[in-house]
Amino acid sequence: MKFGARTIKTGLSVAIVLLIAEAFQFQQIVVPALAASLALLPSVYQTGLRLIEEMKGNLIGALLSVGFLLLTPNPTPIAIGFVIIIAISILLFLNLESTTRTVILTTILIMEGASQSDMPVWVFAGERYLLIMMGITVALIVNALLFPPRYERKLEAQITDTFQMVVRIARLFAETEGGRSSFDSLPETKKLHSDSKQTYAYFEEEIKANRWLEKKTPIFRRAVLKSKMIETNRAALHVIEKLDHDFHTIEQLPPQLSEELYRHIRHLLRRHERLFSAYELENEHLIDREEDLIHENFDFAKLMIEKMREEEEELILIVVPLVATMTDWVKAMNELERYLVTEMKKHGDNLKVEPRKKWFFED
Structure with a gap:
């Protein structure tokens, strides 16, 4: 039985991300793992482009979340949904719709978790943003260096x-x-x-x-x-x-x-x-x-x-x-x-x- 290269690379990317997250004792270890599985694409070139797009898109989501949290420290589900709508509208305007899934994930994690964390809002948001980017970067490294497509x-x-x-x-x-x-x-x-x-x-x-x-x-x-x-x-x-x-x-x-x-x-x-x-x-x-x-x-x-x-x-x-x-x-x-x-x-x-x-x- 032959396993698809994409299947192996996805599993390896998630495993590496989980090991890194545990080594640095990150609380939300599932976040970078999920980001890695979403970012892995058929070619190195596409994965590289996705990395740049994800950096932009998730930064937009993080900034919107922080800005709204500064105005409303305890957001309701309706407020979170409203911020997501604004974020998606901006992504569509900037042709970054491919990042929608991870941006939604980033927005929910920041707005739901920040109110329950002792960390300052901008520190909490920055950590979640870096976790997402870590998962996507690992996926790129696995795709480009460990198992480059032939x-x-x-x-x-x-x-x-x-x-x-x-x-x-x-x-x-x-x-x-x-x-x-x-x-x-x-x-x-x-x-x-x-x-x-x-x-x-x-x-x-x-x-x-x-x-x-x-x-x-x-x-x-x-x-x-x-x-x-x-x-x-x-x-x-x-x-x-x-x-x-x-x-x-x-x-x-x-x-x-x-x-x-x-x-x-x-x-x-x-x-x-x-x-x-x-x-x-x-x-x-x-x-x-x-x-x-x-x-x-x-x-x-x-x-x-x-x-x-x-x-x-x-x-x-x-x-x-x-x-x-x-x-x-x-x-x-x-x-x-x-x-x-x-x-x-x-x-x-x-x-x-x-x-x-x-x-x-x-x-």
């Missing part, structure tokens, strides 16, 4: 898996004539592709969070390459979605045109496979650079339209948008090819991240 490896696996599923669907449709069942795994493929885009966003944030990487350009080259691979998968997936959407109409194509459609899809698919294989094997010679898929796609469209004029003209309204999506696929592959070939010639050794065995708790 999104690039996860991204590479997701891109490859998406590619393989796209190939499987397209082959079932174009080579085996698998019928509607060819598209059974389409929802799963779309979900995996969506996950790869999200992981890429985290990967970009990971780069931003590690400023020292600015002098190490290979990771930036790999990021650009992976974005083009994601775009190529997206374009291929768009063609498959179009085939699925218009399946019943495409079934009505005359046999000669159906075979031409299958042949063209197979040809595009082979180029897609060769590009990803060239990357995987680090061998640019797998790419046939003599092919001109732009003109071939145009010739395919011209042939289909001419033939359908002789058969059923209404099918043109289906085939033309399909050809447009294929053109998008071809353009994405051409972009990937140009970048891949150029980088292989100049920086072939830096294009792939070295595989590493996963820990049992890693995403």
Whole structure:
């Protein structure tokens, strides 16, 4: 059984905060623990931003609480609710709504506890504020230093898996004539592709969070390459979605045109496979650079339209948008090819991240 990295990091953050709170004999040890669990986010960059936002938001909540306590030493629940409403309104105005939960916690702790404490109000509020910040800071340290995310490896696996599923669907449709069942795994493929885009966003944030990487350009080259691979998968997936959407109409194509459609899809698919294989094997010679898929796609469209004029003209309204999506696929592959070939010639050794065995708790 593998545990999610986020689960392990959350538990570790809470444990460290509780140990620190007990070591310094803080009374409200639950406060920083709760703050740590709320502040832990998927990426180091996001957690860092949250730390800054929490410092601002909770300072606003603490100052409002102290100000109201100076006017009314024994606040009623209605008064506490009123202060919370004011605090949330200020947070929304300053675009700090992500801190709402911890600010509410801070406000309640200060206003409820200050009247029962012998400490001056500002001292009591300052202690609670520091407890919240301690929990959030520990979460950042755990996320950034002890278990930094490895999104690039996860991204590479997701891109490859998406590619393989796209190939499987397209082959079932174009080579085996698998019928509607060819598209059974389409929802799963779309979900995996969506996950790869999200992981890429985290990967970009990971780069931003590690400023020292600015002098190490290979990771930036790999990021650009992976974005083009994601775009190529997206374009291929768009063609498959179009085939699925218009399946019943495409079934009505005359046999000669159906075979031409299958042949063209197979040809595009082979180029897609060769590009990803060239990357995987680090061998640019797998790419046939003599092919001109732009003109071939145009010739395919011209042939289909001419033939359908002789058969059923209404099918043109289906085939033309399909050809447009294929053109998008071809353009994405051409972009990937140009970048891949150029980088292989100049920086072939830096294009792939070295595989590493996963820990049992890693995403």
